[in-house]
Amino acid sequence: MALLSFLKPKNKLEEGGRTAAPVQEDAGEPEKKCPNCHKDIPLSRLWANDLVCPCGYHFRMKARQRIKMIADKGSFHELFSNLKADNPLNFPGYNSKIETVHAASGEQEAVVCGTAAIGRQKCCLFVMESYFMMGSMGSAVGEKITELFEYAVEHRLPVVGFTVSGGARMQEGLLSLMQMAKTSVAVKRHSDAGLLYIAVLTDPTTGGVTASFAMEADIILAEPGATVGFAGARVIEQTTKKALPDGFQTSEFVMEHGFIDSIIPRPNQRKYLTAILKMHNGRAVV
Amino acid sequence: MSTGAYDRVKLARDSKRPTGLDYIRNIFKGFIEFHGDRRYADDPAMVGGIARLDDCPVTVIAIEKGHTAKERNYRNFGMPQPEGYRKALRLMKQAEKFGRPIICFVDTSGAYCGVGAEKRGQGQAIAENLLEMSTLCVPIISILIGEGGSGGALGLAVADRVWMMQNAWYSVISPEGCASILWKDSGKADVAAESLKLTAEDARSLGVIERILSENDLGKKEFYDRIRELLKDEIKDLSGDIDLTQNRYDRFRKLGVSAVIKE
Numbered sequence: 125m126a127l128l129s130f131l132k133p134k135n136k137l138e139e140g141g142r143t144a145a146p147v148q149e150d151a152g153e154p155e156k157k158c159p160n161c162h163k164d165i166p167l168s169r170l171w172a173n174d175l176v177c178p179c180g181y182h183f184r185m186k187a188r189q190r191i192k193m194i195a196d197k198g199s200f201h202e203l204f205s206n207l208k209a210d211n212p213l214n215f216p217g218y219n220s221k222i223e224t225v226h227a228a229s230g231e232q233e234a235v236v237c238g239t240a241a242i243g244r245q246k247c248c249l250f251v252m253e254s255y256f257m258m259g260s261m262g263s264a265v266g267e268k269i270t271e272l273f274e275y276a277v278e279h280r281l282p283v284v285g286f287t288v289s290g291g292a293r294m295q296e297g298l299l300s301l302m303q304m305a306k307t308s309v310a311v312k313r314h315s316d317a318g319l320l321y322i323a324v325l326t327d328p329t330t331g332g333v334t335a336s337f338a339m340e341a342d343i344i345l346a347e348p349g350a351t352v353g354f355a356g357a358r359v360i361e362q363t364t365k366k367a368l369p370d371g372f373q374t375s376e377f378v379m380e381h382g383f384i385d386s387i388i389p390r391p392n393q394r395k396y397l398t399a400i401l402k403m404h405n406g407r408a409v410v
Numbered sequence: 411m412s413t414g415a416y417d418r419v420k421l422a423r424d425s426k427r428p429t430g431l432d433y434i435r436n437i438f439k440g441f442i443e444f445h446g447d448r449r450y451a452d453d454p455a456m457v458g459g460i461a462r463l464d465d466c467p468v469t470v471i472a473i474e475k476g477h478t479a480k481e482r483n484y485r486n487f488g489m490p491q492p493e494g495y496r497k498a499l500r501l502m503k504q505a506e507k508f509g510r511p512i513i514c515f516v517d518t519s520g521a522y523c524g525v526g527a528e529k530r531g532q533g534q535a536i537a538e539n540l541l542e543m544s545t546l547c548v549p550i551i552s553i554l555i556g557e558g559g560s561g562g563a564l565g566l567a568v569a570d571r572v573w574m575m576q577n578a579w580y581s582v583i584s585p586e587g588c589a590s591i592l593w594k595d596s597g598k599a600d601v602a603a604e605s606l607k608l609t610a611e612d613a614r615s616l617g618v619i620e621r622i623l624s625e626n627d628l629g630k631k632e633f634y635d636r637i638r639e640l641l642k643d644e645i646k647d648l649s650g651d652i653d654l655t656q657n658r659y660d661r662f663r664k665l666g667v668s669a670v671i672k673e
Contacts, residue, residue, distance in 0.1 A: 206672050206673045207670050207672060208670070208671050208673065209669075209671070210669050210671045212616075212666075212668070212669035213606070213607045215605050216601075216605055262666075262669075263666030263667070263669035263670050264669075264670045264671075266666055267666060267667060270663065292561075292583075293582075294583045294588050294591070294592070294606070296666070296669060297581060297582055297605075297606045297607050297612075298580060298581060298582060298606075298607065298608065298612070298616055298618050299616060299618075299665060299669050300666075301560060301561070301564055301581070302564075302618060302662065302665040302666055303665075304561060305540055305544075305564060305568050305665070306665055306666065308541050308544060308568070309540075309544040309659050309663065310663070311541060312541050312542075312544045312545055316545065331533075332560070332561055332582070334533035334537070335521075335533040335536040335537050335565075336536075336537050336561075337537075338533070339531075339533055339537035340538075340541050353528050353533065354521070354523070354527070354528060354532040354533035354536075354561075355521075355524075355527070355532065356523075359523055359587075360523045360524060360525065360528070363523055364524050369525065372525065373528060378531075381529050381530070381531065382531075383534050
């Protein structure tokens with residue numbers, strides 16, 4: 125029992141939600157309003173808790189913050205950081221869009237890839253970036269993820285991937301669509317080499333990423349309350365002209381319908397991933 | 411030949427165009443249809459079975475739209491449910507077991523988006539097809555005959571050869587969807603259609619397809635005879651390819667590489 129105790133949500137989070145000390149009126153302390161419990165939470169407190177509100181709500185997190193949270197200190201070595209989007213179709217407005225999001229996010233593209241250790245288990249790690257065009261997948265994202273899976277095959281490493289994506293990047297047209305196929309052929313090759321791939325779906329994971337590498341992992345996890353789906357909710361509503369059920373296209377919804385293995389709150393993810401990676405480390409000879 | 415991209419999109423949606431079943435019935439002999447995904451249901455938008463290409467047994471799969479209002483309703487306007495993709499994959503795996511080449515006819519505005527489709531894993535169903543098709547060790551040829559709407563089309567198009575009819579379109583999103591998301595105005599669909607580079611010529615110049623099929627005599631005997639001969643030649647070539655799955659890997663691996671800047 126004690127072994128599995130980390131699988132339960134951390135009690136201090138739940139308690140915090142119910143018995144939280146009143147938010148300090150200190151005007152000097154910046155706060156963020158939680159869209160779930162509607163309380164103003166001091167930023168310092170959110171930072172100390174991996175951007176999880178005491179009520180359990182998971183705020184979106186930048187890719188590099190997440191890497192800091194999930195990887196052993198100093199273990200992350202970035203790969204393929206030199207790859208970035210061109211404008212292959214000369215799509216109107218795309219160049220300036222890229223420049224704006226690059227300046228705002230500090231990232232070259234919507235995914236950060238590299239090698240890392242999680243609980244001293246070496247792996248390839250990719251983390252998508254919601255602050256770069258909502259993690260949309262264009263040719264550079266597809267190329268980086270494909271390169272990472274190929275690197276993982278070459279070095280016989282597991283892959284851990286955190287997805288966040290609004291889907292394929294329409295400004296790259298057909299080439300974006302083809303990234304779904306390209307990443308899939310690379311995932312298959314990694315899988316056929318007997319190697320482990322764990323995906324962690326974070327808010328939101330939708331469209332072409334759901335319909336490719338997000339749903340192709342051996343073990344699929346999700347953060348609580350994340351939007352996970354294929355078609356956009358608004359599109360479904362317009363097409364079917366019916367109200368959507370409560371909790372539609374959430375982690376809990378896809379869990380109930382059998383499409384993911386487990387929902388793991390952020391503060392438990394490191395331990396959980398470590399446990400899984402350890403059990404796949406080396407072939408047991410019994 | 412100067413037809414605009416959006417005119418092509420409209421042509422591709424014409425209900426009088428040959429549908430998947432028209433191609434199957436006119437190109438092949440002795441088509442026997444098989445049903446069901448063995449998990450939940452049979453999807454009438456996805457048709458599949460076995461047939462003969464002259465003497466060669468093949469597995470054929472088509473997204474079917476229907477012609478009349480009644481047919482189109484029954485076929486869900488060619489928008490497959492997850493069960494359609496799972497039926498297609500089941501038949502493709504069967505084709506692999508018995509060493510039959512696979513020929514797919516693609517014609518969809520997109521995979522169906524609905525509450526039930528999401529409950530039953532539309533994204534997972536398409537993802538599994540992409541994953542599994544990549545290593546099937548029999549030749550796969552996919553022909554886009556009308557609409558090639560996003561992941562719903564790609565779910566049948568991880569193939570060794572992808573061909574397009576001259577007025578078919580293939581895109582990551584419909585021009586209307588693109589215009590309404592980017593410019594909040596679905597009336598700008600014609601601009602979106604041009605920008606998305608979704609015509610057969612565009613797809614070929616991007617390296618996404620190998621061949622554009624002429625629509626001369628569309629729907630007539632000569633038209634189907636021509637496609638039959640092309641299929642026979644191509645399958646003959648592919649059947650002798652000892653590096654079939656490696657070549658399929660390379661085919662998709664290179665897509666978009668030149669669209670990435672290396673600093």
